[in-house]
Amino acid sequence: MTHVYDDPAAFKDDVLVGFAAAYPTYVQRVPGSSGFVRAGGPLEGKVSLVLGGGSGHYPSYSGTVGTGFADGAVLGDLFASPSAEQVYRICKAAHGGAGVVMGFGNYAGDRLNFKVAADRLEAEGIDVRIVWVTDDIASASLDEQEKRRGIAGTFTVYKVAGAAAEAGLDLDGVERVMAKANAATYSFGVAFDGCTMPGADEPLFHVEPGQMDFGLGIHGEPGITSDAWMPAPALAARLVETVLAERPESADGRAAVLVNGLGATKYEELFVLFASIAPLLEQAGVTLVQPEVGELVTSLDMAGCSLSVTWLDDELEGYWTAPADTPAYRRGAATTSERFTRHLEVTEETLETPVAESSEDSRAAAEVARRAVAVLSATVEEHKDELGRLDAIAGDGDHGIGMSRGAKAATEAADASGEAGGGVQTVLAAASAAFGDKAGGTSGILWGLLLDGVGQQLGDVDRVTDEGVAHAVQSSATRLQEFSKASLGDKTMLDALFPFVDALVGAVDGGTPLAQAWRDAAVAATEAADATAALVPKIGRARPLAERSVGTPDPGAVSLALIATAIGGVLADAPDPS
Amino acid sequence: MTHVYDDPAAFKDDVLVGFAAAYPTYVQRVPGSSGFVRAGGPLEGKVSLVLGGGSGHYPSYSGTVGTGFADGAVLGDLFASPSAEQVYRICKAAHGGAGVVMGFGNYAGDRLNFKVAADRLEAEGIDVRIVWVTDDIASASLDEQEKRRGIAGTFTVYKVAGAAAEAGLDLDGVERVMAKANAATYSFGVAFDGCTMPGADEPLFHVEPGQMDFGLGIHGEPGITSDAWMPAPALAARLVETVLAERPESADGRAAVLVNGLGATKYEELFVLFASIAPLLEQAGVTLVQPEVGELVTSLDMAGCSLSVTWLDDELEGYWTAPADTPAYRRGAATTSERFTRHLEVTEETLETPVAESSEDSRAAAEVARRAVAVLSATVEEHKDELGRLDAIAGDGDHGIGMSRGAKAATEAADASGEAGGGVQTVLAAASAAFGDKAGGTSGILWGLLLDGVGQQLGDVDRVTDEGVAHAVQSSATRLQEFSKASLGDKTMLDALFPFVDALVGAVDGGTPLAQAWRDAAVAATEAADATAALVPKIGRARPLAERSVGTPDPGAVSLALIATAIGGVLADAPDPS
Incomplete structure (x- = not known):
């Protein structure tokens, strides 16, 4: 259920206003448009990464505008593509003179609107590249990888692309790295219950109680199998097997791993799942590089979660682990106080209580x-x-x-x-x-x-x-x-x-x-x-x-x-x- | 509902295992105990901040172990205090030789168990201070502020205390700063629906559909008023008025402000609420210092949210804005690439399209x-x-x-x-x-x-x-x-x-x-x-x-x-x- 709203028709706009009020040190609104660019404005000479899609997936898009990540974010209505006009405006405002890379999940409306905007920008002399993310294993076969939808793996792909742009790669370079990250990213998800739009009494879609719908899309698009509820270790095994089945020959085992919650699934549930996922991956020879467990791509208050694996080489690993500072995702630059330098080891002995003498x-x-x-x-x-x-x-x-x-x-x-x-x-x-x-x-x-x-x-x-x-x-x-x-x-x-x-x-x-x-x-x-x-x-x-x-x-x-x-x-x- | 679990009786332990697997660069398990200390071990000579309480409130406690925040976290069963034995073990493992400050929300079970552990540690020669957080306006009158429960404001109080310890304050100093932060912190929350324990079919408590329960505790403890649903601006006004009514005379207007979601309330809803909260606070002369809108203290999948205000002076502001690097909360050290130094201004003109000549x-x-x-x-x-x-x-x-x-x-x-x-x-x-x-x-x-x-x-x-x-x-x-x-x-x-x-x-x-x-x-x-x-x-x-x-x-x-x-x-x- 949605409990906090005013006019349901203005929900997205109210979200934009509230977000801008909360994070003025990170983002600024672009006049007359439905999105944000970095607070300081675009960095001159830097390739700009502009992300976008429908609203309702926070922290997707707006939550990741900032140093080391996105330069702009453009938001459509709930689960609806932003218009080409909006994409055009945000890209134009985010442009630092070195071209724009557009990133979005592979949905028909987004592809259409971003393409129209790209044509308009190109006509004005701004060089644009488009990389749409296709990580969802459930939505098409490996032979048709380019037809897959974008789900939680979008996060890793965008993060890597943002770091590449921040590192100073040119437009060809950022496009190449982002496409490589996308090709290396595989996600598989499970849904437990649907989400409810503001003002609606009923969820947008249903999962039968006691069932788990594997591969169900984040807007309720059909999944591939429905199963009876299974305990966490069995669920973890299903997710891991499905993702590892598509492990590329070239992968050396290093991987960025995400366990993503869709909104109403508790953090504690995600950790219970990860308790089974981590050893299964390790047994399969996967080295987990700075995994994340949390809500990185949500779908309003949908109940469900997914496993995403991005196979890393040296280049992708460097960008995945690079610092970032955005409203909803910050990483790196751990500044241990210089006052304290020596760590003490924690062992069984640390916990021993001295035994008193007795008569x-x-x-x-x-x-x-x-x-x-x-x-x-x-x-x-x-x-x-x-x-x-x-x-x-x-x-x-x-x-x-x-x-x-x-x-x-x-x-x-x-x-x-x-x-x-x-x-x-x-x-x-x-x-x-x-x-x-x-x-x-x-x-x-x-x-x-x-x-x-x-x-x-x-x-x-x-x-x-x-x-x-x-x-x-x-x-x-x-x-x-x-x-x-x-x-x-x-x-x-x-x-x-x-x-x-x-x-x-x-x-x-x-x-x-x-x-x-x-x-x-x-x-x-x-x-x-x-x-x-x-x-x-x-x-x-x-x-x-x-x-x-x-x-x-x-x-x-x-x-x-x-x-x-x-x-x-x-x-x-x-x-x-x- | 809880969908992901194995043995409900082992839920908390599975969460601990999964969390340790996800964030080994931040935390380590302490042998035979229900919690974590920093991965490197305690820092020699630094005051240790140990946080704890019942499970089910992630990122509370374990999610904030790391540089600039907590040194240890100890977790009880879902919504139940950790035992004194567990508190003792984590404190002993987290101790760097300069004493321990214990932080927890004001609940009877926590006070009892932390006090017993503190006595035991003191008997072994470890200096311990206890600061319990009492931010929830709804749970007692201002005259009896010390009887109030701890809710989302615990986050700010812990953050400030962690930064003070990282900065090198001694035990007296960290205790003083933490107590000052607690005295300056005021929260008021609203519940829309209860949360469901793993393995249970029914929520732990209910909020009547179409109602909002103001001041309802995060485990279903009674609130102060129940009202019919109201739109976001009215809800924001209620929260702001209640919190500002207790603004201390000494407050100069600077404040750390949190809008916290309890689990199932969507991020988008929190931003819609903040869109009304921010201007109301600004009209009342409040300067928002690095506000946060998100899930900082949850209660499984409870639906609800709260507003917390911590009135800042120079000292508290410094600690609130100081860097932190933990699994679930990271701040500061924004490393803008040195390649790019000049920001371009974004104005209306940025978006203008040149008008073509016409016949x-x-x-x-x-x-x-x-x-x-x-x-x-x-x-x-x-x-x-x-x-x-x-x-x-x-x-x-x-x-x-x-x-x-x-x-x-x-x-x-x-x-x-x-x-x-x-x-x-x-x-x-x-x-x-x-x-x-x-x-x-x-x-x-x-x-x-x-x-x-x-x-x-x-x-x-x-x-x-x-x-x-x-x-x-x-x-x-x-x-x-x-x-x-x-x-x-x-x-x-x-x-x-x-x-x-x-x-x-x-x-x-x-x-x-x-x-x-x-x-x-x-x-x-x-x-x-x-x-x-x-x-x-x-x-x-x-x-x-x-x-x-x-x-x-x-x-x-x-x-x-x-x-x-x-x-x-x-x-x-x-x-x-x-």
Whole structure:
């Protein structure tokens, strides 16, 4: 859908006005015409590259006017060729005295209008060359390469031609390089959904839901095959195979590679695709030279993407990697600050945390801690589905799964740390980091903090006492609350944690042995967790679903009570620390 | 919709793999972690800027790792904070010995995880500063600015901080500059539609069709008002007013301005919006410093956009405009070729075509030509709706409207040229250029070519004869066919044009006076146009609708016959040229 527009009939003109306002340091409007030349005016003695075609393909054409790329851009209405008059005007304004190379994708309307404009310019004594781009494999056979349409590979061809002109090649030279780049460029695309014109309610064309249309043109021109949806690796394989099938004999393997999104396909999707494309190309002996993944030639909000490969020789590689500075495409001249010259190597060692010395006492406590973490994990596993159901009432239902992932990782990390001789602080720190890392979400980081806080209080050296454990849990719970910014009554795990802590500390300070005190405190935690059913959460996800959760206990409080109860069993079995 | 994915649970990891494969000259993976540092490793002695947050916002975070911007990027799952463990790892790998500044948008999960990581890094002796970005006006009042969320303004704040670090500021300095940039940054956004997670069938949230949700968060967090759709100028006014309402007293008017698209909103829409935003800002005394219009902070394929303004002082302006070289954002170091130094000015005169000398005879013929063009226009106007209906059967229905626009413009241009003393060639060339320019589409350029071709044969000096006119039309028709690449029987205007030309030339060559011959030829053209109803067009638009047009005459052939008939009347009234 198009949401931002005023008069649909004036859409293209409004785009031109907005573009000129945004990038005055790069471009200037040409009086009475539908396009731009470079802000400073044409460079005297330089061959001018003028690109053009229908609107709706930004950054195509206007987005690439600037140093090292185009000298002018001329835009027609949405998906319609600019008129010959407009092409004529932009070329005339862009002309620096050394001739004009016109570049556009191979569409009938563009060929007609650019040719008429070229004849008029020639009649006025301006030397003009025309190179239309024919990269789309799907639109004609290799025998009829000159009949192919121009799609995303236009970008590479234009970039190379712009760099050649900037380097000072003459008109013959720029034309030759551009034609060589075009002959070396092969694209194949896939469409997932059509695009919608401003003011229209329906897309210009449709792709059947659940289908992928291979070779569908960027204005909905027919494709070559329609297939059922396939996962990214299969899609990548199809694109790579099709493009590599036309690899010229002369290609030595170096290639400029583009994965181009057509508008509504997410950047993240393009990278997922590239994760499969890159190794396939490398396996086929292709050396990727400064690849680009992004939106370089769009088609309004069409969903789809394409792979373009331009086979490079030394000359084309030089122009492909040359600097450019335009509104939408800038490259090169990386100016690393001169202040800083030495890079530090990043290795596994960079990430190592020094292991602290530990006492025998602390290592004994670490044994108990490891069993507690293991029991924690077993408890979460047993109640995973129930916790998920509770969380699904007003959340995303992943509490059980997240806790399960975190607790398993914490158990492994605690065991590895304990076997490496870690004291109780080190073992709990390892468990904490793994819990927070693998559980994801707020529960993960909070449980990680809780374990880590207890460990920090107990240390790696001191003998662990009943009072020490109780106060360590208390101190950790207090830190947890500071981090989480939640208050009691907000329907979080804190609503079970603090009744537990108060009961535990009160009993241990009153002389009750830890195991007994913990068991009693776990009962208090369970009652408190049940009581959270009556509460309304203060902080909801996205569109708050807070009120839906009334009548259901908080899953975080419930898991805390279940875990506290289970750990009580571990402590009952543990050797008396005193 | 998400179309490209493999295992939805591994989506984020696949994105990381693809990104690393695409930009190895910019970034390297950090072993066992969910993010990147610069390819060369950290720069010794430089403050490191580490950015992070949930995935799904590319180019946020990873797309801006490089010279002059970020030193590291850490990514969580889609829309979920990275874990503290991941933040810790990336910061440790990115650390160059001069401390780390962490930057992220103000979300609870990010604040928690980055703080835990910071504590751990501090415990290991790495100095860390945290600056979270709070630019979203909609999410809290100005009194509670520190509670606001981070949205697209994060981009400017990160850019400025990255440039400050690259310039060699120490940890205090980078923290100070980043906090100043954040305090100076104000964003306000509007959502049109929600985004869809990989593997999901439904968007994560909805915006009611026909509505605009102002201030809706980039993960669907509640907005402040919902309004009916409004045109771009009204939308721009709303955004500008809201942002300018919080202009600080200290602001001198210079501002970095971003118009950011969230994913599915087209670039063209952003420019249409900017066309209204720029003048409103300028009227309010704002000086736009290197504005950017594009996708800088996305939210998967969410439809929506925002305006961000960062009020600049000399220091912030310097860092905002400083060079940067990253995968998705590059700026500065425009290397104009040293070969070319002088820019040519572009003025109205640049576009002027020299006016040819004309004879009195030719000016007399030009009078007839002007009347013919005027009658052409009146005829098209009379039959505009009918032509549109014929075209709508298998085309886009704009033949009547396009011809009407072109013919009106041609009439005006012919009159202006005639009044300026143009001969028949000059007058028809003016009519031709205007016709092709304003009519748009293929009909426009073909009619333009036809008029121009006749003029070229007649010239601006020679006396015009009956034979001259007939042969000029014939020659022009032949050139038209070469340009259009259509054949007879393809169901185009040629199917009426050639029977007309054949009849005209045959009769005139046989001695029939031009006016009589033209009238007879027009009858032939009308019969031929009617006969096109039986034909199937060879070239269709988009998904060919060719067969639907059988039974309907070609609108181009019909308009040609109508125009030929009407011009016959002009010739009958014209003075005998012989």
